[in-house]
Amino acid sequence: MLTITNLHASAGDKEILKGISLTINAGEVHAIMGPNGSGKSTLAQVIAGHPGYEVTAGTIEYLGQDLLELEAEERAQAGVFLAFQYPIEIPGVTNAYFLRAAYNEIRKAHGQPELDPIEFLDVMEEKLKVVEMDASMMQRSVNAGFSGGEKKRNEILQMAVLAPKLAVLDETDSGLDIDALRIVAEGVNKLKRPDNATIVVTHYQRLLNYIVPDHVHVLAGGRIIKSGGKELALELEAKGYDWLLEPVGA
Amino acid sequence: MSPLANYAEQFAATATAGGAEGPAWLPALRQRAFDRFHALGFPTTRNEDWHFTSVTPIAERRFKTLKPAPTALTGADVAPFLIDPSWHRLVFVNGQFEPGLSQFAGLPAEVHVSTLAEALRERPEWVQAHLGSLAAFDDAAFTALNTAFVQDGVVVHVPVEETVDTPLHILHVIDAQAQGAAIHPRLLVVADRASAITVVEQFVELGASEHLVNAVAEIVVADGARVAHYKLQREGSAAYHVGTVQATQGRDAAFHSFSFAEGAALSRTNIYTKLHGVNGEARLNGLYLIDGNQHADHQTFVEHIAEACASRELYKGILDGSSHGVFNGKVYVDPEAQKTDGKQTNKALLLSEQARVDTKPQLEIFADDVKCTHGATVGRLDAMPLFYLKSRGISAENAKALLTYAFAAEVLETIEVDTLRLELERAVFARFTHTALE
Ligand SMILES: Nc1ncnc2c1ncn2[C@@H]1O[C@H](COP(=O)(O)OP(=O)(O)O)[C@@H](O)[C@H]1O
Ligand SMILES: [Mg+2]
Numbered sequence: 001m002l003t004i005t006n007l008h009a010s011a012g013d014k015e016i017l018k019g020i021s022l023t024i025n026a027g028e029v030h031a032i033m034g035p036n037g038s039g040k041s042t043l044a045q046v047i048a049g050h051p052g053y054e055v056t057a058g059t060i061e062y063l064g065q066d067l068l069e070l071e072a073e074e075r076a077q078a079g080v081f082l083a084f085q086y087p088i089e090i091p092g093v094t095n096a097y098f099l100r101a102a103y104n105e106i107r108k109a110h111g112q113p114e115l116d117p118i119e120f121l122d123v124m125e126e127k128l129k130v131v132e133m134d135a136s137m138m139q140r141s142v143n144a145g146f147s148g149g150e151k152k153r154n155e156i157l158q159m160a161v162l163a164p165k166l167a168v169l170d171e172t173d174s175g176l177d178i179d180a181l182r183i184v185a186e187g188v189n190k191l192k193r194p195d196n197a198t199i200v201v202t203h204y205q206r207l208l209n210y211i212v213p214d215h216v217h218v219l220a221g222g223r224i225i226k227s228g229g230k231e232l233a234l235e236l237e238a239k240g241y242d243w244l245l246e247p248v249g250a
Numbered sequence: 251m252s253p254l255a256n257y258a259e260q261f262a263a264t265a266t267a268g269g270a271e272g273p274a275w276l277p278a279l280r281q282r283a284f285d286r287f288h289a290l291g292f293p294t295t296r297n298e299d300w301h302f303t304s305v306t307p308i309a310e311r312r313f314k315t316l317k318p319a320p321t322a323l324t325g326a327d328v329a330p331f332l333i334d335p336s337w338h339r340l341v342f343v344n345g346q347f348e349p350g351l352s353q354f355a356g357l358p359a360e361v362h363v364s365t366l367a368e369a370l371r372e373r374p375e376w377v378q379a380h381l382g383s384l385a386a387f388d389d390a391a392f393t394a395l396n397t398a399f400v401q402d403g404v405v406v407h408v409p410v411e412e413t414v415d416t417p418l419h420i421l422h423v424i425d426a427q428a429q430g431a432a433i434h435p436r437l438l439v440v441a442d443r444a445s446a447i448t449v450v451e452q453f454v455e456l457g458a459s460e461h462l463v464n465a466v467a468e469i470v471v472a473d474g475a476r477v478a479h480y481k482l483q484r485e486g487s488a489a490y491h492v493g494t495v496q497a498t499q500g501r502d503a504a505f506h507s508f509s510f511a512e513g514a515a516l517s518r519t520n521i522y523t524k525l526h527g528v529n530g531e532a533r534l535n536g537l538y539l540i541d542g543n544q545h546a547d548h549q550t551f552v553e554h555i556a557e558a559c560a561s562r563e564l565y566k567g568i569l570d571g572s573s574h575g576v577f578n579g580k581v582y583v584d585p586e587a588q589k590t591d592g593k594q595t596n597k598a599l600l601l602s603e604q605a606r607v608d609t610k611p612q613l614e615i616f617a618d619d620v621k622c623t624h625g626a627t628v629g630r631l632d633a634m635p636l637f638y639l640k641s642r643g644i645s646a647e648n649a650k651a652l653l654t655y656a657f658a659a660e661v662l663e664t665i666e667v668d669t670l671r672l673e674l675e676r677a678v679f680a681r682f683t684h685t686a687l688e
Contacts, residue, residue, distance in 0.1 A: 048641045052633065076643035088638040092659030093652055097687075101652070102642035109643070117688050141656075158642060 001026045001197050002047075002067075002166055007058035009046050016042045018222035019058070024166075027194045031208055031233060032201045034219035035241050040201045041085050043219070044170040047199075048082035049075045062166065076102075077109035079165030083155035083172050085201075090142035095154065098142045099124070099161050106162060127160040131187045148175040156187045163191070168199045173207035185210030205237035218244055254288060256312040260432075261398060264315055272367075273374035283387055283397035290391040302576040302608040303518055303547040308490050313432035313462045315399060316344055323423065323456065325351060331421055331454050334669040338363065339419035340404055345433035347402050354418070361414055361447075362407040366436055369405040377405065380438055384468040384496040392492045392518075396434040396466040403436030408445040408475075417448040417480075417667055422465075424485065426457035437467035443500075444474040448667060451479065455486035455513065465493040473500035473527055478508075480670060481521075485513030487542065494520040501527030501556070508665060509536035510674060511546050512681075522551040525559040525587075532561040537661045537674075539681065540573035540605075547576035550594075554587035554617075563594040566661045568654060569605035576608045581622060583615040590617060594624040599631065599657050601650075631657075651683040658682075 002024040009017040016039045024030055032040055046053050047060065049072030060067040067075060090098065096117075103123070104114040115123065128135055131153045143151050152172050159167055169188065173181055188198065188211050200211055208216075208230065216232040217224045218241070226232065226244055251259070261284050265277065292309040293300040321343040328341055328351055340363070341351035347365045354363055362369075369377050387394035404420050422435055441447055453463055463485065471477045477497070485491055491514040497505045507521050523532045538546045552561045567575040579594045598607040611624040631653050639649035658678045665671035679687035 048637075050637055052637075071646070072637060072640040073643055073645050073649075076641055082641055084638065084641075088635050090635055090638070090653070090656055092656030092663075098639075098642070098652075101648065102639075102644055105645060105648070106643040162642065 001063060003061040005059045005061075007043075007046070007060065008056045009042060009053045010056055011042070011053055015056070016053070016222050017046065020219075020222070020224055022217065022224065024197050024199065026197055028214045029192070029198045029200060029211060031213035031216045032199060032219055033203055033216060033233065033236055036203065038219045039222040040203075040219050041170055044082055044085075044168045044199070044201055047168055048072060048080060073105070076162070077106050081159050081162055081164030081167045083152075083159060083167065083169040085170040085174070087143045087151040087155055089144045089146075091144040093142050094139055095142050096124070096138040099138075099158060102158070103161055123161065127157060130160045130190055131157045132183050133157055149177065149180040152176055152184060153180065156184050160187060160191060165196045166199070167191075167196070168201065170201045171203070172200075173202055173204060181207065182210060205233045208233045220245055251312065253309040253312055254291060257395070258288065260315045264399065272370045273378065275378050276370065279382060280398050280400075283394045286387050287391055287394035287398055290389070290394060293391055299549065299578070303516070303545065305516070305518075307516055308462055308492070311430070311460065311462070311490070314430055316428060316431040316433065318346055319427065321346070321348060321425075321427070323348070323351070323425065327456060328421065328423055331423065331452065333419065333450065333452075333673050334417070337417050337419040337450070339421055340365070341421045341423065342402070342435065343423045344425060344428045344431065345401060345422070345435055357414065358412060360409050360412050362405070363418065364405055366400070366403040366405050366438070376407070377438070380440055380468065380470065381436075382468075384470065384498055385466050385494060390494065392464050393466055393494055396436065396464050399432065399434045400436045401434065403438070406439040406447065406449065408441045408447045410442045411444045412442075413445065414447040417450050417670070420449065420451045422451075422453045422463070424453070424455050424459065424461060424463065424489065426459050428461040429459040430461065431459075432462040432464060435463065435465045437465070439467070439477060439479070440470040441472060441475040441477045443472045445472070446476040448478040449480070450482070450667070450670060452482040452484070453491065453513070454484050455489060458486045458488050460488040460490075462490040462492070467493070467495040469495065469497040469505065471497060471499045471503040471505045474502045475500070476504040476506075478506040478666065480508045480665070480667070481510065481519070483509070483511040483513055483517055483519065485517075487513070487515055487544065489514040491517040493518070495522065497523040499523060499525050499527060499530040499532065502529045503527060504531045504533075506533045506666070507535070509538075509548065511536070511538040511548070512540065514546070515543065516545045518547045518549070520549045520551070524553040524555055525561070526555050528556045528558050530556065530559040532559070533664075534561070534563045534565075535661055535664050536565045537658055538567045538575060539658070539678065540567070540575060541570040542573060543571065544573045545576075546573070547578075549578045549580070551580040552582070552592065554581070554583045554590045554592065557587055558589040559587065560591040561593070563596075564661050564664065565596045566658060567598040567607060568601065568658060569598060569607060570601040572602070572604040574606055574608075577626075578610045578612065579624065580612040581614070581624070583617050583620055583622065585616040588617050588619045590620040590622065592620070592622040596624075596626040597657075598628045599654065600628065601654065648683070654682045655679050
């Protein structure tokens with residue numbers, strides 16, 4: 001589904017990603033872990049098409065297309081979704097309007113008819129249940145004045161509505177209490193299908209008790225320095241990252 | 251004929267054709283005002299208050315006084331402009347009152363609302379005491395011009411402790427008959443102690459014409475009274491519009507002003523208030539939306555004369571095409587006005603490379619125990635919200651439109667009249683997104 005090959009990316013003069021290769025198949029959950037500043041969010045944003053990062057080398061192939069050729073909105077229309085580590089506040093635009101606009105643009109891109117506000121209500125009601133969110137949140141401005149947990153849940157709500165093929169969750173667990181964490185994880189699990197894939201970026205193993213990964217990768221200094229099965233997450237939890245970061249032979 | 255000679259000729263003609271009607275003091279006031287206008291002339295950009303706005307296009311056009319004429323406009327023609335048909339309303343067409351289109355009979359008996367012409371007949375002494383008492387014309391050529399040529403307008407007197415629940419709508423419709431004309435509407439609102447009223451003054455165009463609207467409003471907000479004044483300037487793109495709102499506030503008095511400006515080739519809106527009593531509150535908000543070659547200038551002036559008053563200002567502009575916006579926010583804090591709490595925010599959003607804006611905050615603070623802040627930003631849409639919307643599948647074009655609307659929404663939210671807020675939200679939403687807001 002997604003094949004990243006030797007990906008290098010920089011912001012300004014600073015090279016952040018220094019040769020990442022990663023293959024993700026439909027139906028899989030991959031966890032990307034690693035210390036702060038290792039480039040996890042940058043990788044997530046580059047996949048989503050953030051214009052502030054320049055890809056200087058490497059390729060990303062997604063469902064047979066060159067992902068890097070697509071604009072951010074085209075990627076979303078093709079089924080890529082990023083749950084932001086820091087969701088953006090948009091005062092003045094209601095959540096309801098925002099979600100319907102996104103939903104309809106994606107439908108339009110697939111030649112499907114758009115839904116009017118009433119029809120969309122039905123879609124909404126069902127998805128609000130997935131993340132146990134109150135309908136009153138729909139009339140509030142997008143993320144404006146939301147608590148940290150509400151913002152994260154709102155990301156998962158968007159994911160539920162937009163039904164992506166490839167979801168990248170960037171630290172969706174950070175700042176969540178255990179109940180919110182459970183709700184978010186259940187939301188992700190409910191949305192899991194054999195034809196979609198999930199990348200879970202986290203630096204705690206906690207979330208991975210709920211969302212069980214097929215593969216775990218450790219990112220440090222802009223490179224994947226170790227990959228393994230779900231037991232790698234437990235090992236990281238027990239030993240931290242330092243044992244991986246020490247130069248070989250030192 | 252020079253621009254000034256044109257107005258002198260117009261003035262002489264008006265004086266002989268009924269301009270001398272009304273109480274004896276009126277022709278004298280007109281004459282004084284005209285003399286002052288003649289002495290001042292139109293302001294030039296050498297005048298600090300007009301530095302960024304040249305009124306040469308207005309002067310050059312030598313606008314004429316309009317002869318009274320019956321209008322062909324019907325209720326159906328003006329219906330689209332009735333924000334809420336249940337409001338009390340006075341409708342003027344090209345400056346002339348149209349009783350057939352107006353409706354304000356349901357007001358409380360104690361509240362006086364009439365045309366200026368009627369008030370001059372019914373209560374000339376009262377009008378004399380107030381007309382021109384706030385809108386000084388010593389240094390204000392356009393106010394002098396308005397006073398010299400004033401024909402009609404609206405007079406409102408809300409007595410002590412009286413509250414007018416529904417807004418009073420003053421609708422000025424300008425149509426093609428106004429081609430080449432100067433119209434000088436006047437508004438006088440006197441809200442006595444602990445009274446309350448909301449006035450919506452709206453200028454719209456039906457059928458294009460090149461004309462000048464030169465409006466003056468005087469608003470007295472006595473102790474404990476509350477007056478909200480909404481000004482909607484939605485004239486056509488060939489119009490010229492100059493307007494001054496001058497308020498004065500007593501103790502515990504609240505004055506809320508909102509200026510919405512999207513019309514006219516060139517517009518200048520002055521919103522001035524003087525806080526004369528302790529604990530007063532002034533809120534001056536505004537939004538202007540311009541495009542093409544439009545020029546929109548706002549000047550606000552808040553004078554903190556008494557102690558412990560608060561003033562809040564939020565002005566926003568959205569500029570496209572080669573348009574030019576000007577915002578000059580003046581705040582004066584008298585040595586006596588300790589514990590003043592003033593905040594002024596001015597933000598402009600530029601949608602094109604050619605649009606430009608000049609902002610000039612001007613704070614003169616002569617008291618030491620005060621809190622006064624001001625902030626001005628001029629910029630383009632932020633990259634992160636754009637990316638966020640696009641990452642949800644929303645096209646770049648729609649994302650920009652939505653964020654442009656959102657920029658305006660922050661100030662529209664401060665409109666306390668629900669139907670009016672919705673009307674403007676819908677209009678602004680449609681303007682930028684080309685779709686309807688539901
Ligand atoms: N837009 C940017 N401009 C400059 N430096 C950046 C930018 N984005 C990220 N960085 C830097 O790149 C490194 C990786 O950041 P990030 O991808 O956010 O790490 P992580 O998500 O793993 O904590 C950090 O040193 C960060 O400061
Ligand atoms: Mg991060």
